[in-house]
Amino acid sequence: MSDRKRLSPDAATKETPATASSSTAQMSHKEKEGKVSASLSFFLNLLLVYLPKDIWRYWTFKPKNVEGKTVVITGGGSGIGQRMAEIFALEKKANVAILDIDLRKATEVANAIQKQGGKAEAFHCDVTSTKALEVCCNAIKEKFNQVDIIVCNAAILYFAHTMELTNEQLQRSFNVNVMGVLNTIRAFLPDFEARNDGQIVCMSSICGFFGETYGMAYCPSKFAVRGIMECIRCEMFDRGMDGIKCTTLYPFFVRTPMILDMGMRPTSRFIPFMSVNRCANAAVQAILNEETQRFIPGYISIMAMAKNLMGYHFTIQARRFMNCRYVPTTILAKVVNPVKKAPSLASTTSSGISISSSIDSGTSESMEEELKKPIQRRLKAQPEENNYFEAPYVFGALLTLILLIFGIIVAYLPDLFKMVDMGRVSEVLYFIGTEYNQSISFILLCVALIHVVEAVSSLYLCHSIDTTHVCAAKWFVQTLIIGFPSLAKLVKHYKKVCRTEEEAQ
Template sequence: MGFEIVLNLLWMLVLVIYYQLEAIVKFFIQPSRKDVSGQVVLVTGAGSGIGQRLSVEFAKLGCTIVGWDVSQKNLNETSKVMEEETGKEFYAYTCDLSDREAIYKTAEKVKQDIGRVDILINNAGIVSGKTILKCSDSMMQKTMEVNTMAHFWTLKAFLPEMLERNEGHVVTISSGAGYFGVPGQVDYAASKFGAVGMCEALHQELQHTGKTGVNVTCVCPYYINTGMFEGVKTSFMPILEKDDAVARIIDAILRNQYLLMLPKMLYLFAVMKSLLPTKALLVVGKYTGVNAAMDDFIGRKKVD
């Protein structure tokens, strides 16, 4: 091994220790929140659940909110809530995120109507909740299109302008299912693993190319009480409260945190997953009830 390589490895080790210590300090003394007032936030799937709450809460922080959703009815509902809680305008666009051309067209319209987007939140998601052979081909395809592929197209539409300014924020609402595969989520987990992988590679790519002003946040929550996972049973960890989850997501974005797992226990599971043998993990899945959680899944009824 050449002298230069050894020197580089030693320097890398010093930096790894430094950043590990920094992470410990940041755990106790969190970095300050950034000011986002006046910024444009685009939220996909803004018509319901997490997307609706993120829209309203970012509006309260002084942001202009652009909401996309396939359901006009849901968008109307968010407009109503926005008006009641903030008195602010909600710029709503119907867009089917499983349609690449519709995404590009809607993005162009947003650029003409509003201008640049500062914070892009890829939040929209769907779940079939079916075991692999019971899930239709078209449903599996749609899950991949909405939960994963749509992120590519929104990025292609809005990232160039962020790169030009070396400023902006890309947020991926993935899931705990983006780290852990459980029964009844074969297609969903595939799509969410895809979103996590995309987010991780994008983050590395931005750092590698010097675009460190464009922040990336990857959110991986456990079940949240929005109705999306109606019927899910959890004996081990309680289902998260929507408002609490949204407050934590906003906090992570404002502190430019890269990875947010909710609850914190998921970080421990991620470590366990890397260390334990597969058979031990199967036992953990069985005795925590996690593997049976989707057995009585109902989910959302089809949106209008």
């Protein structure tokens, strides 16, 4: 037997610290190489494969033909759902199944479509009930054989402050807007999966990206709808069900009769309060193009993309600039003419959509007073201050402008004093302008910088007293040109506003 000691298997495989360190370093190096190569491959594919394919699809894609296909629309008894049903049935020659909690309204829409030569059927359905949806699904398949597109459009809206909403309102909003969407998708999805074909469409909202005052019951539910559609789209892709298309719609507020009757009038500086017809046509176009998502109007997608790039103050000012808000007129009326208690104001339409826009009768008087104070300050008192703009005293403004213009002439156009005979004065000014040109230029530069600082200060003062953007721009330009006389006027007004607020408190 050899004198060399025989090593056991465990001893043979045991690594020394140096060996382990070397192995770890090699693995780390390979991981880095993997990250680099994967990143390089991704960007090359993005630029040379995926982007060209998307561009090619954009230029060559033709809207699909839905003639003879079956489209199911929940909440189709009025508003956007009704108009979409009319477009699909009458213009696109599709079979339309109108699901609504109000069978009478749904039947009226279906009958009107049938009289014009379209194919439509009304079905009574509560989207919060899985049993009702199962019955509806079977009835639709018996009538039209198979379903090709489902449009989850039914929703309810409650507009009120967070503490004004009842637990029942919050729960019902979740049940209809979130579970109603899930129930509808789950009712029709098995048939889509069986043939790897179909399209799921959900009506979300721009509120699916932005929360807003009075939107506690509505906005979170639309955030959830966006999440549902992203999850279902990823699931279909990962399971190889690429024949099932998913489309999410994000419209701004639409001028439906229900919203107008309730006194809701959303406002924005740039975005129109859209007509039902405009929104429905854009929605149908997005469905036929099988778009993943569509903002209506399209340019509001910029708001959604820019949102995550903004800081705190930037977000506040951008919101004010866009002026996207919705305030029930009933609340404005109560602020101007407050009452002790207001009954709950709600309305339900054929699509199960309702709005609540007044203080709940169960809210205590002390709570109501606390809720009313900020509304009074924001919506009643400040608009008078917001639009304040005033020119400075004429003498001070003219004197500043004359001195500024005179200094520019001395520094940059001294030869003019040779042309104007003012005796000894012309000679002195010409001498100063030529011999001390750099000094005069430096003084003018300092004055210009001071004016810029004063103009920026005016913007900060305008922000402090919450003026409109138009007035802030006026103060900035005026202060930039005139300087201190303009700023002094604004400072005086600022102190007045501060005193008024202190007295009010």
